[in-house]
Amino acid sequence: MDDDDRFPRMIRSVRQFRDRVFPEYGDDFARLATGQDPVALFITCADSRISPEMITEAGPGDLFVSRNVGNLVPAYGEMLGGVSAVVEFAVKALHVPHIIICGHSDCAAMKALWDPASHDLDAMPTVKSWLRNAEAASSVVRATAAHLPEAEMLAALVRQNVALQLQHLRTHPAVAAALANRRVTLHGWVYDIGEGRIDALREATGALGPLDDPD
Numbered sequence: 001m002d003d004d005d006r007f008p009r010m011i012r013s014v015r016q017f018r019d020r021v022f023p024e025y026g027d028d029f030a031r032l033a034t035g036q037d038p039v040a041l042f043i044t045c046a047d048s049r050i051s052p053e054m055i056t057e058a059g060p061g062d063l064f065v066s067r068n069v070g071n072l073v074p075a076y077g078e079m080l081g082g083v084s085a086v087v088e089f090a091v092k093a094l095h096v097p098h099i100i101i102c103g104h105s106d107c108a109a110m111k112a113l114w115d116p117a118s119h120d121l122d123a124m125p126t127v128k129s130w131l132r133n134a135e136a137a138s139s140v141v142r143a144t145a146a147h148l149p150e151a152e153m154l155a156a157l158v159r160q161n162v163a164l165q166l167q168h169l170r171t172h173p174a175v176a177a178a179l180a181n182r183r184v185t186l187h188g189w190v191y192d193i194g195e196g197r198i199d200a201l202r203e204a205t206g207a208l209g210p211l212d213d214p215d
Contacts, residue, residue, distance in 0.1 A: 038064040040098040041090040070109030072133040076171040091174040102189040103162040137161040162188040
């Protein structure tokens with residue numbers, strides 16, 4: 001399909017949703033029209049290849065989604081803004097029982113963090129500043145995995161970044177309180193775009209394992 005046809009096709013799909021899909025799920029949307037009760041806050045990258053609802057087969061109302069470059073969560077007080085507000089609202093107002101931070105393979109943000117010059121990061125000062133929230137992950141990988149082949153090193157950086165963002169998440173007062181009261185569970189995932197596989201981070205070891213394996 002010609003790239004120029006993709007947006008007109010999107011508009012046609014919006015109309016088809018209104019005319020065909022919406023009526024089929026009328027009861028569900030009627031229920032959602034007055035409130036939401038998502039099962040999880042899903043924090044992932046803004047990368048266009050990541051579709052949280054598709055990879056989890058979630059329906060409307062199941063996920064409260066926050067997307068940004070690099071699936072980052074600034075430590076509380078560092079950059080109070082959109083992500084911090086989403087986290088606070090999800091935990092305090094929506095009482096989500098689960099929070100997922102989902103990284104992914106071939107992450108351009110992690111590539112730029114590792115090699116800023118090759119990715120012209122100086123020409124994107126806002127992105128450069130934002131990626132400082134992942135700098136500690138880069139430092140760990142440079143100290144422990146820089147000898148690995150590039151693909152393995154980048155995979156290690158993606159994994160380490162998820163672990164770091166989980167640490168940042170725990171600094172948020174709403175999350176800390178919910179964890180203390182055992183009202184929320186944190187999860188670190190890595191999605192392999194080419195394989196369609198999600199692995200879960202084992203925080204105790206820093207290793208990845210199949211999502212359906214017990215901790």
